[in-house]
């Protein structure tokens with residue numbers, strides 16, 4: 001007897017591939033595991049966020065504030081955006097899926113770039129819509145594997161209900177300028193939601209990519225997603241948010257799960273947002289270490305792609321998989337990119353100085 005099947009459009013979905021079984025690796029290597037595979041913040045969150053989390057843990061027998069009012073008010077002030085235009089999510093991942101489910105369905109298209117963030121096609125499939133990958137810049141182009149704004153513009157039509165742009169993008173580290181995003185918004189059908197996923201925006205210290213938040217007041221179809229999982233160091237707590245036109249936000253509020261962000265997470269995120277000094281330390285450490293790591297990898301003869309985030313896309317060639325395995329055996333985790341079709345590459349998250357040093361020494365041995 002066979003078990004019941006889900007609806008037909010869900011049967012082809014491949015689950016999100018986290019790269020490795022980290023629970024097993026942690027059990028094997030204990031505290032010595034060097035985790036450079038998940039683009040986390042190696043410095044951790046603000047101490048005041050941890051203290052807020054612990055205080056709130058005393059009330060876990062109570063349901064959380066379903067509207068997340070305090071956190072929304074702080075985010076509204078930070079971004080100078082109306083509170084009614086903010087939606088909180090159980091990580092930004094939840095919001096990406098919610099957006100697709102609310103604004104696209106069977107017969108619609110959801111557009112993203114080839115080598116765009118892996119959740120975009122999953123979100124399209126969950127909505128029952130057709131996921132469409134526009135060609136990215138080819139490897140020999142100076143913006144190798146990055147989103148090609150012309151290809152995205154060419155693929156836009158009234159059938160496209162949602163365009164996902166990760167900026168900077170994971171796993172490529174590449175970015176679009178604010179002018180390029182604005183041109184796409186101007187070109188898109190007004191009924192096409194343009195979702196700019198800014199999970200790594202806090203890490204950007206350079207002129208570009210500038211945040212698309214600046215365009216929100218002019219484009220009602222624009223949605224910007226952010227997360228507390230990266231620069232704020234709260235990946236385990238699962239807090240993300242989006243900024244949108246209040247009417248768009250209102251539809252999402254009606255469709256989301258009522259208690260999607262737990263109270264300790266709300267309190268920790270609020271405290272993290274208030275600790276600007278910690279964020280500054282994190283951003284500067286990342287920029288410094290990213291540059292050092294990129295220089296070290298290049299000195300080993302590896303091709304390192306430009307990045308504005310907290311990770312680097314690195315070409316290892318045919319030996320990429322073997323090197324990834326050899327590093328794993330030494331307790332160093334990088335991210336394989338086979339699911340993206342980038343078999344010759346590995347993604348390296350920027351760690352603490354000593355972790356990056358350990359990776360460079362191990363690679364020097366392996367590549368000798």
Ligand SMILES: Cc1ncc(COP(=O)(O)O)c(C=O)c1O
Nearest residue numbers: 091092093166170199227229240
């Ligand atoms: C581009 C991008 N967007 C969104 C996310 C989801 O992050 P979270 O669900 O932790 O907020 C990630 C996580 O790696 C990411 O790389």
